[in-house]
Amino acid sequence: MNSNAVDPRFAAILSGPILPTLARLTLPVIVVILAQNFVAVLEAYWVSQLGTEAIAAVALVLPMVLLMGAMSGGGIGGGVAASIARAKGAGNQALANELLWHAMLLAVGFGIIFTAAALLGGPLFYAALGARGGTLSQALAFSGWMFGGSVIFWMVNLIGSALRASGEVKLPAMVSIGGAVLLIPLSPVLILGWGPVPALGIAGAGIATLLYYVGSLIIYVRWLRRGDGPLHLHWHPARAAPVRAIMGVGLISAFGAVLSSLTLIALTGSVGQYGVEAVAGYGIASRVDNLMIPLLFAVGTGVLTMVSAASGAGLHHRAWAVTKLAGLLGFLGAALISAFLLIVPELWMDRFTSDPQVFAAGNLWFRIASPFYCFFGLGLMLYFAAQGLGQMRGPLMAGVIRLAITAGGATWLAAHAAPMGSVFAAAAAGTVAYGLVNMLAVWTARPRGV
Known part of the structure; x- marks a missing residue:
């Protein structure tokens, strides 16, 4: 060929x-x-x-x-x-x-x-x-x-x-x-x-x-x-050049995966300060993430391919059109999941527990944190688009800010015996910041003329 x-x-x-x-x-x-x-x-x-x-x-x-x-x-x-x-x-x-x-x-x-x-x-x-x-x-x-x-x-x-x-x-x-x-x-x-x-x-x-x-x-x-x-x-x-081409995006992305893991570990440890029922309820409720994130990842792989290909071909308007569509799909898809959890939390929680304290903790997560899943969906889709654009500094900063707000806030609040809902609010604030910082980063990194 x-x-x-x-x-x-x-x-x-x-x-x-x-x-x-x-x-x-x-x-x-x-x-x-x-x-x-x-x-x-x-x-x-x-x-x-x-x-x-x-x-x-x-x-x-x-x-x-x-x-x-x-x-x-x-x-x-x-x-x-x-x-x-x-x-x-x-x-x-x-x-x-x-x-x-x-x-x-x-x-x-x-x-x-x-x-x-x-x-x-x-x-x-x-x-x-x-x-x-x-x-x-x-x-x-x-x-x-x-x-x-x-x-x-x-x-x-x-x-x-x-x-x-x-x-x-x-x-x-x-x-x-x-x-x-x-x-x-x-x-x-x-x-x-x-x-x-x-x-x-x-x-x-x-x-x-x-x-x-x-x-x-x-x-x-x-x-x-x-x-x-x-x-x-x-x-x-x-040769060094192909390795640099891969690692220029890959190394920062790998570090981003570590930041995400640290955020979840810190949040889980903070919730653990409120007792076994709290951990169980949060664990059950947050299992929704284990279903939502892989689906977003599946869409994200397609976004990454299309944005990278269009950028390589010099089709910058198409790359930007895919990026905007990806952000919209991530936001709306996660918002639908949030709405479902808010309206009928029992359809999820009742599958795993009959303990009223465990149910209450999970329902609290749904009421405080899950309404902001839409910002996570937005941020994750734009993260994949940023990979395609080869602009990863902004998404890295989004991960750092999310870690600081969620992990730092949750740890401090739990240590000072604040209500558990405030710990979940710290997670929500970190999620909102993650989505908005990614949006700002991709906007400023967009190809010229689009």
Whole structure:
């Protein structure tokens, strides 16, 4: 293919109707997310059969696994997606292929870092979180398998980001569905044992997950090596320029994922000062975030691809049109969820608890914090658009301000025995600031003449 010609399969991203094109890029990602969540719920059920220590062990390891996923999928993965979509938009296929190769080099580097951190620091980290005896040994067993394959985990996630950025959204969806079909019987067999297969306990959960990623990587590499898709994986000499193109967006995005995690950890710790029922109620209510954020992420990946591609092609008016639509969709979509929670909170809370104190705490969150979800939806969509524009300083500042207002405010209020509603109000204020600062940042970074 002429390195200066736009891939015909990519042309619709540059010239097709914006909303239908965004839907085409988004729907397969939603399928991926639903498949992954379904498998995660099933795996949690099988692990629960091993007892309380096993459940606690997974809970201790999970935050680090989620952080690795956020950094590889939305952080560094965002940098990979933005740079490849920009190269494809400019018609530079050779650069897109070179960026894919350098993404694999970065996957090896980051994977080794996570593996080393888990092996060397895992015992101290899990013990600091309260793990002792059997819980600590099971946490280390699970962590050993999950992070022992970190390089493979990173490769699969960065390849997925690269494929979606090139317009190939069906293959990652098919791989995820196939993996779900494989893990449904494989996880319980390895965890609990069956026939000649011995029960491996919590290690079986880690092994099953690792086997899924190994299979996914084999499929991806074979497909990319064929050379008839939108990207071709082959050797390139290591150069600094492609790495800078990826990390210019990816490194700040990865740091943003860390800021988000710190915000949630601090908020949860502050609510914990009000008792077990308060934590339970907040935990149940905030589970809505676990449904809302992945859906916003799915739309955001399409926004990132379209904005990056249009910017690379010099179609600045189109990039700005996608950005404005993304902000509107994020705001309205999250507002609808907020309205539902305000009107009928019992439809959510009653699914998880019958304790009136727990219900009251969750309902308080819905009344004070959830009405401002619309600003989070706005901010997150504009965050993805900023990745596409290659302008990440503003969104980074938005994350810092949200952390300062939410974590700082909630911690101070809880320490001074303020009403729990004021802690939730601090979270709401941080959310509003996050949305508005992102909006201001994207507005000031918009392309000239639009």
